Amino acid sequence: MREIGLNDIEDIALGATLLGAGGGGDPYIGKLTAMAAVRECGPVRLIGADELPDDAFVVPSASMGAPTILTEKGVGAHEFHRLFDMVGMFFNRPVYATMPAEAGGVNSMLPIACAARLGIPMVDADGMGRAFPELQMATFAIGGASASPMAFIDEKGNAGVLSTVTNKWTEDIARAATTTCGGTLTIALYCMDAPTVKAYGVHGIVTRSQKLGHAIRTAKEGAAAAGMTPEEYFLHFTGGFKLFKGKIADVLRETRGAFNFGRAVLEGIGEYRGSRAFVDFQNENLQCVVDGEVRATVPDLICLVDPETFIPVPTDALKYGKRVLAVGLTCFDMWRTPRGLDLVGPRYFGIDVDYVPVEELCGQKGE
Amino acid sequence: MREIGLNDIEDIALGATLLGAGGGGDPYIGKLTAMAAVRECGPVRLIGADELPDDAFVVPSASMGAPTILTEKGVGAHEFHRLFDMVGMFFNRPVYATMPAEAGGVNSMLPIACAARLGIPMVDADGMGRAFPELQMATFAIGGASASPMAFIDEKGNAGVLSTVTNKWTEDIARAATTTCGGTLTIALYCMDAPTVKAYGVHGIVTRSQKLGHAIRTAKEGAAAAGMTPEEYFLHFTGGFKLFKGKIADVLRETRGAFNFGRAVLEGIGEYRGSRAFVDFQNENLQCVVDGEVRATVPDLICLVDPETFIPVPTDALKYGKRVLAVGLTCFDMWRTPRGLDLVGPRYFGIDVDYVPVEELCGQKGE
Numbered sequence: 001m002r003e004i005g006l007n008d009i010e011d012i013a014l015g016a017t018l019l020g021a022g023g024g025g026d027p028y029i030g031k032l033t034a035m036a037a038v039r040e041c042g043p044v045r046l047i048g049a050d051e052l053p054d055d056a057f058v059v060p061s062a063s064m065g066a067p068t069i070l071t072e073k074g075v076g077a078h079e080f081h082r083l084f085d086m087v088g089m090f091f092n093r094p095v096y097a098t099m100p101a102e103a104g105g106v107n108s109m110l111p112i113a114c115a116a117r118l119g120i121p122m123v124d125a126d127g128m129g130r131a132f133p134e135l136q137m138a139t140f141a142i143g144g145a146s147a148s149p150m151a152f153i154d155e156k157g158n159a160g161v162l163s164t165v166t167n168k169w170t171e172d173i174a175r176a177a178t179t180t181c182g183g184t185l186t187i188a189l190y191c192m193d194a195p196t197v198k199a200y201g202v203h204g205i206v207t208r209s210q211k212l213g214h215a216i217r218t219a220k221e222g223a224a225a226a227g228m229t230p231e232e233y234f235l236h237f238t239g240g241f242k243l244f245k246g247k248i249a250d251v252l253r254e255t256r257g258a259f260n261f262g263r264a265v266l267e268g269i270g271e272y273r274g275s276r277a278f279v280d281f282q283n284e285n286l287q288c289v290v291d292g293e294v295r296a297t298v299p300d301l302i303c304l305v306d307p308e309t310f311i312p313v314p315t316d317a318l319k320y321g322k323r324v325l326a327v328g329l330t331c332f333d334m335w336r337t338p339r340g341l342d343l344v345g346p347r348y349f350g351i352d353v354d355y356v357p358v359e360e361l362c363g364q365k366g367e
Numbered sequence: 368m369r370e371i372g373l374n375d376i377e378d379i380a381l382g383a384t385l386l387g388a389g390g391g392g393d394p395y396i397g398k399l400t401a402m403a404a405v406r407e408c409g410p411v412r413l414i415g416a417d418e419l420p421d422d423a424f425v426v427p428s429a430s431m432g433a434p435t436i437l438t439e440k441g442v443g444a445h446e447f448h449r450l451f452d453m454v455g456m457f458f459n460r461p462v463y464a465t466m467p468a469e470a471g472g473v474n475s476m477l478p479i480a481c482a483a484r485l486g487i488p489m490v491d492a493d494g495m496g497r498a499f500p501e502l503q504m505a506t507f508a509i510g511g512a513s514a515s516p517m518a519f520i521d522e523k524g525n526a527g528v529l530s531t532v533t534n535k536w537t538e539d540i541a542r543a544a545t546t547t548c549g550g551t552l553t554i555a556l557y558c559m560d561a562p563t564v565k566a567y568g569v570h571g572i573v574t575r576s577q578k579l580g581h582a583i584r585t586a587k588e589g590a591a592a593a594g595m596t597p598e599e600y601f602l603h604f605t606g607g608f609k610l611f612k613g614k615i616a617d618v619l620r621e622t623r624g625a626f627n628f629g630r631a632v633l634e635g636i637g638e639y640r641g642s643r644a645f646v647d648f649q650n651e652n653l654q655c656v657v658d659g660e661v662r663a664t665v666p667d668l669i670c671l672v673d674p675e676t677f678i679p680v681p682t683d684a685l686k687y688g689k690r691v692l693a694v695g696l697t698c699f700d701m702w703r704t705p706r707g708l709d710l711v712g713p714r715y716f717g718i719d720v721d722y723v724p725v726e727e728l729c730g731q732k733g734e
Contacts (some may be wrong), residue, residue, distance in 0.1 A: 089456060157531075158529070158531040158536050159530045160530060160540065163526045164525040173544050176546065177544065
């Protein structure tokens with residue numbers, strides 16, 4: 001157990017942007033929401049999944065909606081109370097803790113606000129180890145956990161509980177409600193017992209986010225202290241594989257069914273001069289192809305960062321002329337099982353390739 | 368209190384088709400559902416609204432969706448149980464009775480099935496006195512009742528409870544869920560106390576439906592016994608105003624946002640030869656215009672019936688060459704108040720005329 005105070009939030013948000021793999025929503029508004037909650041209600045107790053009593057009932061909290069819309073809206077204080085009241089009514093059990101459903105992007109921040117407002121701990125684990133666009137894409141689902149009964153509320157006060165026959169139906173009905181309510185809902189889903197969190201959660205992901213954020217923020221000093229170039233240092237502390245370095249030559253975008261689809265086309269710079277690459281995305285980056293060869297696909301994380309500062313560049317910020325370093329991070333190992341790949345493999349996203357782990361595509365040492 | 372058995376259902380359904388004013392959904396599948404429930408579980412106790420104990424908690428049941436899709440689906444036995452369990456969980460009160468939210472169309476039948484399955488009485492009242500396309504259009508709303516918390520379930524088992532800030536938000540979110548779930552949901556809404564039912568319900572509407580159905584079915588004998596022509600007899604027992612008689616020359620249709628929109632163009636026959644009329648509809652008939660003059664608008668009921676058999680012709684059955692008698696029935700008087708007209712007046716449906724009661728437009732005696 002440790003406490004998350006105001007000073008921790010900045011680094012967690014920065015690390016979560018990297019784990020967002022281009023998506024997950026801009027943590028900026030989420031950060032303000034989390035900071036306001038901690039300032040008002042005090043620091044949040046962060047507990048390891050293994051510290052949960054076995055009979056603890058854990059309710060992950062999140063925001064649902066298109067990232068470009070998320071940035072225009074916030075989450076009010078009373079919403080978490082009503083959300084958890086609805087969950088409590090359905091399960092008739094006291095909630096022991098909340099946790100992120102998704103550690104990447106804005107959903108790293110909402111559970112901090114939720115935990116602070118409700119005075120409950122937050123578990124240092126999530127159900128993705130990154131960000132994904134649909135809510136059936138959770139490690140808990142590999143363990144057979146149900147996304148529903150799921151509660152939702154919008155900023156106007158419209159709320160509901162869904163109980164569906166599959167997690168994909170939860171996604172579909174909640175997505176329709178999201179669109180109807182103006183693009184964003186605050187949700188509580190995958191309500192579960194501690195053993196499921198322990199067996200299927202991505203342990204330590206909040207702490208990992210914070211360490212990633214800290215390392216990005218102090219990359220220059222860190223590199224100097226380690227006797228590395230900043231890029232070497234960045235690849236070292238993220239455990240990332242270098243995929244490409246280039247200048248954005250074109251960005252194609254389409255908002256369809258509440259998702260941001262698109263492709264960024266890159267022209268190589270530095271050692272990649274003369275090469276071309278593209279990165280496809282659906283909220284998050286899905287695949288990176290360099291000179292016609294696949295270098296990384298979902299569920300591995302494809303992160304575009306500024307080549308000097310290593311600040312992650314989300315898909316909504318991609319624009320002509322911007323320089324980016326493309327890095328691949330290995331995903332949580334359960335995503336690489338057949339059940340995991342059914343949920344989040346390349347073919348689910350319409351990319352007709354077999355999944356090959358990024359470390360095999362790039363060689364064990366990256367570059 | 369009286370009982371509704373198998374023999375009553377046919378006439379209630381036929382009368383409900385007339386009260387559907389062209390919409391409300393084909394009662395045919397609803398009739399089979401109600402009959403199967405009564406056959407299996409026994410007759411339904413029909414109680415007058417005034418017979419309700421003041422502390423009785425009443426939960427109307429209905430089907431939501433586009434009429435053309437409703438005819439392809441049924442409602443299973445267990446759905447009402449889950450639906451009312453969800454309502455019970457939200458309100459933590461035993462349900463005393465169900466009732467129709469909408470007496471016109473298929474929604475005349477579902478509460479019979481619901482009451483039979485759950486072994487509770489059905490109240491002889493509804494919240495429309497006819498059919499309307501959106502769920503905020505209920506007399507209970509004039510009395511300040513809330514459509515939500517509203518429960519829904521689809522035939523696959525997907526279910527939910529909505530609690531919204533306005534009845535229009537209930538409509539919008541439930542409509543999105545309806546579309547996502549394949550076009551039809553079974554719902555429980557306007558859960559309320561007996562005093563609200565007594566003050567704002569349309570009393571005796573089930574009995575009225577049954578009498579209308581019986582009179583239509585026996586029109587020829589009834590007319591002979593009364594010494595009237597069948598048409599005179601039909602206008603007499605419905606209290607209707609003759610608007611037009613004609614042959615359908617054209618039908619324009621559009622399915623948009625889960626509603627059936629359209630216009631039927633009529634060429635006069637009999638005493639209307641040389642005249643032209645049109646009837647606009649959104650699920651239900653909205654206005655009847657004869658030779659450029661408005662003869663009736665919502666919330667009054669505009670019913671097209673076969674000129675020989677007086678069987679109602681729903682909007683989905685309108686087709687070139689069909690002969691119809693257009694009749695206007697006066698609506699429940701609360702619809703004629705300013706609050707009523709805000710909910711269901713012609714302007715709500717995009718028809719830019721002031722509401723004038725059908726008896727004023729047609730003269731007190733119809734012709």
